[in-house]
Structure formats: C-alpha cells, structure tokens
Amino acid sequence: MTTTAKPRSRMSLRDRIHVFDAKGSPYLLVAPFFLLFAVFGLFPMIFTLYASMQDWSVRRPERSFIGLDNYSFLLFEYDRFGWSIFNTLGMFVIATIPQLIVALMVANALNKRLRGQLMWRMLVLAPIVTSVMAVGIVFARIWGQEYGMVNGFLGLFGVDNINWHSGRLSSWVAIASMVDWRWMGYNALIYLAAMQVIPRNLYEAAALDGASASQQFWKITIPQLKPVIIFTVFISSVGGMMLFVEPMMFGSGQLSGGTAGQFQTTSMVLVDMLRTHGNYGLSSAAGWILFVVIGLVAGLNFLIINRLQGDK
Amino acid sequence: MSTALKQPQARPAAGAPKRRNRGRHLVSIGGAAGTPSLLTKITLGVVIALSIFPLYWMIVIASRTSRDAISFPPALLPGGNLGEHVERALSDPQANLLLGLQNSFIITGTVTVSVVLISTLAGFAFAKLQFKGSRLLMGVVLATMMVPLQHLGLVPLYLLMVELGWLDTLQAAILPFLVNGFGIFLMRQYTIQSVPDELIEAARMDGASTIGIWWRIVLPALRPGMVVLGLLTFMLNWNEFLWPFMVLSNNNPTIQLAIRQISIGLYSTDLSMVFTGTLISIIPITVIFIVFGRQIVSGIMEGSNK
Known part of the structure; x- marks a missing residue:
C-alpha cells in the first residue's frame, strides 16, 4: 500500500501477486457480507419502496402505480x-x-x-x-x-x-x-x-x-x-x-x-x-x-x- | 460507535487525587466495589426473585396438573408428572415438537456458522487492513444495525420465496439471516484487541498472503470472540419468530412455531401440556446459558462497552 508501484514493468510475478493481494484481498474479505446484504437487505428495502406505491395484492396481481395512495390510506x-x-x-x-x-x-x-x-x-x-x-x-x-x-x-x-x-x-x-x-x-x-x-x-x-x-x-x-x-x-x-x-x-x-x-x-x-x-x-x-x-x-x-x- | 461511546470518559477528574490514600477508610465511596447497603441487597433480591419466578412457575405447572395452574394461592412446589408430560408432548405427532427442535437446530446452526465466519473475515479486514472506502463501508455495516431490515424486506423476500417455490423449506428460513452487521462490529473490536500489528507484519515479511494471515494468525487469536459471537447469534436466532412464521407452516415448524401452535390450538385448554412444550423449547438455550454463562455475560458486557 505504501509503495506506489512505479517500476511496474520490472516487477516480478511474485511482486505483482503481492500487490494484488494487498490491494484486492480486503475487498474479497468483506465481499461475502456485502453480497448477501445486497440480496437480502438492500434490494428488498428498495423493492419495498417501489411496492409501496403500487396497487398490488393477491387479488390484483397486475400491479399499477398509485403514487402515495397506500400511505394516505394507512395514515388517514x-x-x-x-x-x-x-x-x-x-x-x-x-x-x-x-x-x-x-x-x-x-x-x-x-x-x-x-x-x-x-x-x-x-x-x-x-x-x-x-x-x-x-x-x-x-x-x-x-x-x-x-x-x-x-x-x-x-x-x-x-x-x-x-x-x-x-x-x-x-x-x-x-x-x-x-x-x-x-x-x-x-x-x-x-x-x-x-x-x-x-x-x-x-x-x-x-x-x-x-x-x-x-x-x-x-x-x-x-x-x-x-x-x-x-x-x-x-x-x-x-x-x-x-x-x-x-x-x-x-x-x-x-x-x-x-x-x-x-x-x-x-x-x-x-x-x-x-x-x-x-x-x-x-x-x-x-x-x-x-x-x-x-x-x-x-x-x-x-x-x-x-x-x-x-x-x- | 466505539469512539462515540468512549469520548466522554476522557473528562478530567476533578479534585485532588494526590491525597487519595489518606482517609480512604473514613469516607464512603459509592462507586465501584463499595460495600452493598441493605437497600441494595433488597433491590437485588426482589429483582432476581421476579426474574426467576416465571421460569420456576413454568416448571411447577409442567410437572403438575392443569388444575393446579388455576388455583390461588398458586402451587409453588413441583409435582411428579413432568416425565409423563414430556413423553406425551414429544410423542404427539400433531405437536411436532421433535421436528421443531430439529428444524430450529439446523436453521440456527447454519446461521450461526455463517455469521461467525463472515464476520471474522470482514472484521479482520476492517480492523487491520487499509483499503479505499473502508470507512464508508464500515459506516454501511453500522447503518444496517439500525434499520428494521426484517420489516422493510418482508414483502419482497416473501414473494421471492413464493416465486422460488421455497415456502415451507428450511433454506427459506435460513437465507435472510446469513449476515449480520453486529457480528462484524464485534469481530472488528476483538481483532483490534487481540491481534498485534507486529504479528501481521512479521507474517507479511515471511511472504504470507492475506488469507493465510487470516487463517493462521487471526482465526486462532479470535477463538474466544468467535465463541461469544456464536453464542449470541445462536440465542438470537433460536428465538426468531416473525420470518419463520411467514415462510414455514405448522407441518414443518421451528420450535417457536410449534409451541405457538400447542398453546393456541392443540392444547389450548391444557396448561400443563402448554407449559411442558414451552419448557422443552427453552431447554437447549438454558443448557447453553448454564455451560457458557461466563462467555455470554462477558460478551454482552464487552460488546456494549466499545
């Protein structure tokens, strides 16, 4: 991390692996969390926001956009x-x-x-x-x-x-x-x-x-x-x-x-x-x-x- | 969060600590390690009695007859029917207690292993490795702890399981719980505490890869922390109700779903059997709590104080 790889062309394969390891590995280590979180946390959250603006139920499976109607129904x-x-x-x-x-x-x-x-x-x-x-x-x-x-x-x-x-x-x-x-x-x-x-x-x-x-x-x-x-x-x-x-x-x-x-x-x-x-x-x-x-x-x-x- | 919690403790100590040793026995120190007053002892006694009583009463009623549950003053000594009740509850095919226990073990075990592994990986990266965006990413991890993800994801996750045809399968109950922001937070703290930088530097000099360092240096040092995280995760997920309630049925329940069914349906008029089922459902956690009490207590205390 400290050395900026100036003489890149002259680096041995081993050094390159080493640089890749130092730069890339941290992301590999945190990847499992963020991948699973994206699928089971973030995506559902955003999808819920989308669904909250739809007229959509078991009886009306073809959803249609209704803006904030669901919110006003619940609140008022x-x-x-x-x-x-x-x-x-x-x-x-x-x-x-x-x-x-x-x-x-x-x-x-x-x-x-x-x-x-x-x-x-x-x-x-x-x-x-x-x-x-x-x-x-x-x-x-x-x-x-x-x-x-x-x-x-x-x-x-x-x-x-x-x-x-x-x-x-x-x-x-x-x-x-x-x-x-x-x-x-x-x-x-x-x-x-x-x-x-x-x-x-x-x-x-x-x-x-x-x-x-x-x-x-x-x-x-x-x-x-x-x-x-x-x-x-x-x-x-x-x-x-x-x-x-x-x-x-x-x-x-x-x-x-x-x-x-x-x-x-x-x-x-x-x-x-x-x-x-x-x-x-x-x-x-x-x-x-x-x-x-x-x-x-x-x-x-x-x-x-x-x-x-x-x-x- | 860790720094935010610590800061105010840096407030300077007012007064004169120089004279500390004089007069120590003449004044009462109300803080740490003072002698408990009578009022303190009474408070503690009453609170503990109230904490234990409902658990104890569960055993009492489970070991007597339902008639004893509705008498007042309440029955206070265990009776002799516990064995018979347990046998009846476990062998009743409609109660599904054994299947519930088995399912809960599979679900909770899988979730625990996953959370502990993923958290040690990421916790190590956040504690010891420098990489672009690490602060931002750690912020995201902390933010996930504050969001009611379960409630905000209920509809799409449920529909996803319907779409995949996974309703009433164990993987549906497992998948959304495989990661946990708190686990990363905890393992990051443990890594900072228990893995010296010099050790990692030395291993790097010897040409060890990052994964190699994680495997040979970080994991062994983190073992106590992993036990704590594993215990907390296990307890939390053993008690999970809402999501399994959405995706599993009474034919393939977790233990929590099974005792709900016993309590409101099957044995709704037989309190002894209801409490027997409830008692069976808390035995695994109780055993863990008794065996690992020290780790659980220290895990809760340390996890909060960082």
Missing part, C-alpha cells in the same frame, strides 16, 4: 393503523422507562462488592434464555382474567378481577411487563460494564469532598453513563417499535390485537396486511412508515436525553 383512512402507532409508542414508553430505571439500580447493586459475581450476573440475565414466544405464553396466563396470578394477588387486597385484555392501558401494562422482564437484565449488564470503566478517582475525590453515596450516583455515575444510556434507549426504541410476538401471544396468537385493536402494534398490522389480506402494497407502505417512525422516535429520544443532561 384505516383507523387501526394510526391507533397501532399510538399503541406501539404507548407500550414502548411504559415498558422502557421503568425498565431502564430498574436496570440502572440493579447495575449499581451489581457494581458493589459481592461474592459470586458471575452467579449474580447470570441470575439477573436468566430471563433472556426464555424465547419471546415462551414469555408470551407464560405471561398471557399470569395476566389472565379468571385464574391469572396477578388478579389472584390483587384479590387478596379486595380488588375485583380485572380484564387486562379489554382496556388499552391495562393491556399495555401487561405487555410491557413481558418486555421488561425479558430485557431488564440485559440492560443492567450493559450499564454495569459502563460503570466499571468509570475512573475510580472520580469517586474518591467526590468522597473526600463529602459527597454521599447517592450524590455520587447522581453526580458522577449517571453523567458518566450518558452515552451508554443513549445507546440503550436507542436500541430499545428500535426493538420496541417492532414489538410483535408479545402482543400477539397476549391476544391468543391472533394478529388483531384485541377486539378493538387496543393492543395491536404496527408490526402486527404490517404482518396482518400481508398474511391475512395478501395486500403487498399496503404492507410495504406500512413498513416504510414504521421505519420513519423509528427514526423519529430514536432522534427524539436522543434530543430528550441530551437536554436532560444539559440541565445539570
């Missing part, structure tokens, strides 16, 4: 779609905020001097072994109206049986519990990793200045963790906006998300459009709208967290 005519975005955002908010706060507390606890470090970390992470499907199956029963454990527990305090599935907010809470249960430990470990690289002398200096443990947590730990918090919120928003299996299993495996779509997410609408109605155009448009929403949510989260920290 098909009520369930707008609600699905609202539902998805709502579940994301009530799942993410408590989850990340608890994860921070747990990370802080794990960062103390504990015997059997690895065991504690594994116990916190254990829910991750459960597939989303298994979580959905078990938690749907836990939140059941007649025999569910949550209602049974609330009954001890004289609370009447709640039909968690029927209300919007109540079903969100139940679904958020599945997300939180599965991901809290994962986020806690990410925070723990970041806490461990905070320089110790920051704490020592603060302690000498008389800062209490909780002051140290708020004035040192949290600001130092800001980049990681942004990272986890970002990852959670991408994942949360694609929520699918949990609400599906909460609704007995159906894509309708409750009788009135009270817990139907945008992913469920998208899949429903494709699987149940065979409408390729609408499903594609739903995908791109979802993509834009994810971008907006991620950007907004970034701004909010930045602002919060800026006040300090």
Whole structure:
C-alpha cells in the first residue's frame, strides 16, 4: 500500500501477486457480507419502496402505480393503523422507562462488592434464555382474567378481577411487563460494564469532598453513563417499535390485537396486511412508515436525553 | 460507535487525587466495589426473585396438573408428572415438537456458522487492513444495525420465496439471516484487541498472503470472540419468530412455531401440556446459558462497552 508501484514493468510475478493481494484481498474479505446484504437487505428495502406505491395484492396481481395512495390510506383512512402507532409508542414508553430505571439500580447493586459475581450476573440475565414466544405464553396466563396470578394477588387486597385484555392501558401494562422482564437484565449488564470503566478517582475525590453515596450516583455515575444510556434507549426504541410476538401471544396468537385493536402494534398490522389480506402494497407502505417512525422516535429520544443532561 | 461511546470518559477528574490514600477508610465511596447497603441487597433480591419466578412457575405447572395452574394461592412446589408430560408432548405427532427442535437446530446452526465466519473475515479486514472506502463501508455495516431490515424486506423476500417455490423449506428460513452487521462490529473490536500489528507484519515479511494471515494468525487469536459471537447469534436466532412464521407452516415448524401452535390450538385448554412444550423449547438455550454463562455475560458486557 505504501509503495506506489512505479517500476511496474520490472516487477516480478511474485511482486505483482503481492500487490494484488494487498490491494484486492480486503475487498474479497468483506465481499461475502456485502453480497448477501445486497440480496437480502438492500434490494428488498428498495423493492419495498417501489411496492409501496403500487396497487398490488393477491387479488390484483397486475400491479399499477398509485403514487402515495397506500400511505394516505394507512395514515388517514384505516383507523387501526394510526391507533397501532399510538399503541406501539404507548407500550414502548411504559415498558422502557421503568425498565431502564430498574436496570440502572440493579447495575449499581451489581457494581458493589459481592461474592459470586458471575452467579449474580447470570441470575439477573436468566430471563433472556426464555424465547419471546415462551414469555408470551407464560405471561398471557399470569395476566389472565379468571385464574391469572396477578388478579389472584390483587384479590387478596379486595380488588375485583380485572380484564387486562379489554382496556388499552391495562393491556399495555401487561405487555410491557413481558418486555421488561425479558430485557431488564440485559440492560443492567450493559450499564454495569459502563460503570466499571468509570475512573475510580472520580469517586474518591467526590468522597473526600463529602459527597454521599447517592450524590455520587447522581453526580458522577449517571453523567458518566450518558452515552451508554443513549445507546440503550436507542436500541430499545428500535426493538420496541417492532414489538410483535408479545402482543400477539397476549391476544391468543391472533394478529388483531384485541377486539378493538387496543393492543395491536404496527408490526402486527404490517404482518396482518400481508398474511391475512395478501395486500403487498399496503404492507410495504406500512413498513416504510414504521421505519420513519423509528427514526423519529430514536432522534427524539436522543434530543430528550441530551437536554436532560444539559440541565445539570 | 466505539469512539462515540468512549469520548466522554476522557473528562478530567476533578479534585485532588494526590491525597487519595489518606482517609480512604473514613469516607464512603459509592462507586465501584463499595460495600452493598441493605437497600441494595433488597433491590437485588426482589429483582432476581421476579426474574426467576416465571421460569420456576413454568416448571411447577409442567410437572403438575392443569388444575393446579388455576388455583390461588398458586402451587409453588413441583409435582411428579413432568416425565409423563414430556413423553406425551414429544410423542404427539400433531405437536411436532421433535421436528421443531430439529428444524430450529439446523436453521440456527447454519446461521450461526455463517455469521461467525463472515464476520471474522470482514472484521479482520476492517480492523487491520487499509483499503479505499473502508470507512464508508464500515459506516454501511453500522447503518444496517439500525434499520428494521426484517420489516422493510418482508414483502419482497416473501414473494421471492413464493416465486422460488421455497415456502415451507428450511433454506427459506435460513437465507435472510446469513449476515449480520453486529457480528462484524464485534469481530472488528476483538481483532483490534487481540491481534498485534507486529504479528501481521512479521507474517507479511515471511511472504504470507492475506488469507493465510487470516487463517493462521487471526482465526486462532479470535477463538474466544468467535465463541461469544456464536453464542449470541445462536440465542438470537433460536428465538426468531416473525420470518419463520411467514415462510414455514405448522407441518414443518421451528420450535417457536410449534409451541405457538400447542398453546393456541392443540392444547389450548391444557396448561400443563402448554407449559411442558414451552419448557422443552427453552431447554437447549438454558443448557447453553448454564455451560457458557461466563462467555455470554462477558460478551454482552464487552460488546456494549466499545
């Protein structure tokens, strides 16, 4: 790479192979990724954009260009779609905020001097072994109206049986519990990793200045963790906006998300459009709208967290 | 991303580190390695209890009768029916659990091998080789991690599989997952950490080709990283639902499709059997988690902190 091959004609065959190797091999090494990505990632994305502007379904296989009609149908005519975005955002908010706060507390606890470090970390992470499907199956029963454990527990305090599935907010809470249960430990470990690289002398200096443990947590730990918090919120928003299996299993495996779509997410609408109605155009448009929403949510989260920290 | 995450830590430490050794025992240091307070212990205890309970309860109900699932206070001790339930679930031809397990192993195994290999190749190139456009290409790799590719590609990929006549075949479930941007990101970090430049230079002096260097120097050094990436990829793909749901049927399911079918159809009224199936479905990952717990924990912690 450093030598510009000036006396090219006089190079031996071996040198030429060597130059080719140095210049060409890197591209060969990254080629498998980019080839497969082009076929199974990039091309489908672009094709989806094209399909989203077509009147195209199983029943109308000869597609015709209709501009942005699919988008305006979803956004302005098909009520369930707008609600699905609202539902998805709502579940994301009530799942993410408590989850990340608890994860921070747990990370802080794990960062103390504990015997059997690895065991504690594994116990916190254990829910991750459960597939989303298994979580959905078990938690749907836990939140059941007649025999569910949550209602049974609330009954001890004289609370009447709640039909968690029927209300919007109540079903969100139940679904958020599945997300939180599965991901809290994962986020806690990410925070723990970041806490461990905070320089110790920051704490020592603060302690000498008389800062209490909780002051140290708020004035040192949290600001130092800001980049990681942004990272986890970002990852959670991408994942949360694609929520699918949990609400599906909460609704007995159906894509309708409750009788009135009270817990139907945008992913469920998208899949429903494709699987149940065979409408390729609408499903594609739903995908791109979802993509834009994810971008907006991620950007907004970034701004909010930045602002919060800026006040300090 | 790696640099973006690291930067703020360069903030200067305020205060006087000179006097560090004096008074260390007189003040409470709330940060690393402090002693846990009572509140800390309680928090941890409650969280872990809540983390474990649903898993434990699954075992309890799977080993008792469905009647016990609907009693309150809930049954809290395992019963003696687990063996019988497992046998019944596995031998029920309609449940398709064995086929589901087998399919999931084939799909997940293939995807894992592919992701690990492709990621070590590209990770090495991005970490140690200079080539035009490498920054741009790495940017593309990172961007792929942020895009909901599955949702944006659902329609064309589904139609492609229909066109090829591959619905209900395993290759349809495998192909879209063969590459993964996160894998490259992780292997690039591992390569930077664990392969010294001098080693590569020395091998070049000896006339080794780039591929030869990858094979003889990079791969052996990356073995721990490959194990971590392999474990994470395996766990992620074992749990995959949406895409297999699109292209596979209940006649040729993955384990996730099979337990969904058990739960909403076959045994929808027999909770013991539902939980038995669910329990069977998480056993492979649980075994991996217990055997490789250390690597998985460190993989998650290191992967995020770069």
